[in-house]
Amino acid sequence: MAKTLESTVALVTGASSGIGDATARALAGHGARVAIVARRGDRLAALAARIQADGGEALALEADVTDEARARDAVERTVAKFGRLDTVVNNAGVMLLGPIVGADVSEWQRMLDLNVAGLMYVTNAALPHLLRAADSDPRKVADLVNVSSVAGRAARVGAGVYNASKFAVGAFSESLRQEVTKRHVRVSLIEPGFVDTELRSHNRPEIQEQLVAQLAAEPLQADDIADAIAYVVTRARHVAINEVLIRPTEQER
Numbered sequence: 001m002a003k004t005l006e007s008t009v010a011l012v013t014g015a016s017s018g019i020g021d022a023t024a025r026a027l028a029g030h031g032a033r034v035a036i037v038a039r040r041g042d043r044l045a046a047l048a049a050r051i052q053a054d055g056g057e058a059l060a061l062e063a064d065v066t067d068e069a070r071a072r073d074a075v076e077r078t079v080a081k082f083g084r085l086d087t088v089v090n091n092a093g094v095m096l097l098g099p100i101v102g103a104d105v106s107e108w109q110r111m112l113d114l115n116v117a118g119l120m121y122v123t124n125a126a127l128p129h130l131l132r133a134a135d136s137d138p139r140k141v142a143d144l145v146n147v148s149s150v151a152g153r154a155a156r157v158g159a160g161v162y163n164a165s166k167f168a169v170g171a172f173s174e175s176l177r178q179e180v181t182k183r184h185v186r187v188s189l190i191e192p193g194f195v196d197t198e199l200r201s202h203n204r205p206e207i208q209e210q211l212v213a214q215l216a217a218e219p220l221q222a223d224d225i226a227d228a229i230a231y232v233v234t235r236a237r238h239v240a241i242n243e244v245l246i247r248p249t250e251q252e253r
């Protein structure tokens with residue numbers, strides 16, 4: 001039996017670890033050829049080998065998507081190699097927490113550059129290809145999935161700029177959804193709660209200690225989010241899952 005994403009092409013940013021790695025494997029499992037994008041080339045090579053060993057096809061693209069030219073180049077190299085682009089998962093992100101008072105603004109810059117500008121650069125480069133895929137066989141629909149967070153729905157003390165970056169992802173996604181949905185490009189927002197990944201490890205040690213105290217005993221795993229993303233992008237053409245909020249059962253807020 002043909003797989004749901006057979007003859008389609010997906011691009012996943014932030015695929016060198018966590019949710020992006022799991023999502024690339026999940027989409028390949030549904031038959032998509034996948035371009036995997038991040039800065040750590042060794043991790044991407046290992047993931048590409050794993051996907052290929054499982055019978056899939058992967059293209060590793062080492063790129064920093066905060067650089068607009070590199071983001072565009074990753075999209076164009078995907079289309080040059082595979083001939084089309086049907087699914088984009090804008091997953092690359094960084095979460096640097098702490099009070100706003102006395103903050104190191106270079107941390108704010110890193111979050112805004114990646115979580116907001118990088119996501120917009122990839123989207124801008126991908127849209128002409130997604131619109132073309134949405135107009136062609138086999139599926140006549142294309143998907144742009146933006147990974148936001150619970151932090152994109154409610155602001156909390158100590159997360160102000162991360163919240164701001166993810167609220168921006170929500171606003172951008174909803175505006176774009178209205179713009180392109182009649183052309184059958186579905187724009188979806190994924191909003192995870194705590195997921196067991198490397199994300200927290202980029203924080204200063206004192207912040208990491210506070211985060212450990214807040215962690216659910218049973219956090220989500222990256223595969224749980226990959227499942228949700230795979231669900232979103234394998235729906236029939238007339239079904240658009242606009243938003244998925246997914247928390248560990250024990251997470252209250």
Ligand SMILES: NC(=O)c1ccc[n+]([C@@H]2O[C@H](COP(=O)([O-])OP(=O)(O)OC[C@H]3O[C@@H](n4cnc5c(N)ncnc54)[C@H](OP(=O)(O)O)[C@@H]3O)[C@@H](O)[C@H]2O)c1
Nearest residue numbers: 014016017018019039040064065092093149195197198199
């Ligand atoms: N984990 C959670 O609890 C959680 C909850 C809600 C939302 N999220 C969101 O989920 C997404 C994925 O995070 P994760 O939890 O899987 O964390 P992660 O394991 O730290 O993954 C982040 C990914 O982003 C990539 N990345 C970082 N800077 C980049 C750049 N400049 N250009 C290209 N890629 C870059 C990293 O790869 P390189 O370092 O190799 O570039 C890595 O592959 C993020 O948007 C995050 O905000 C996570």
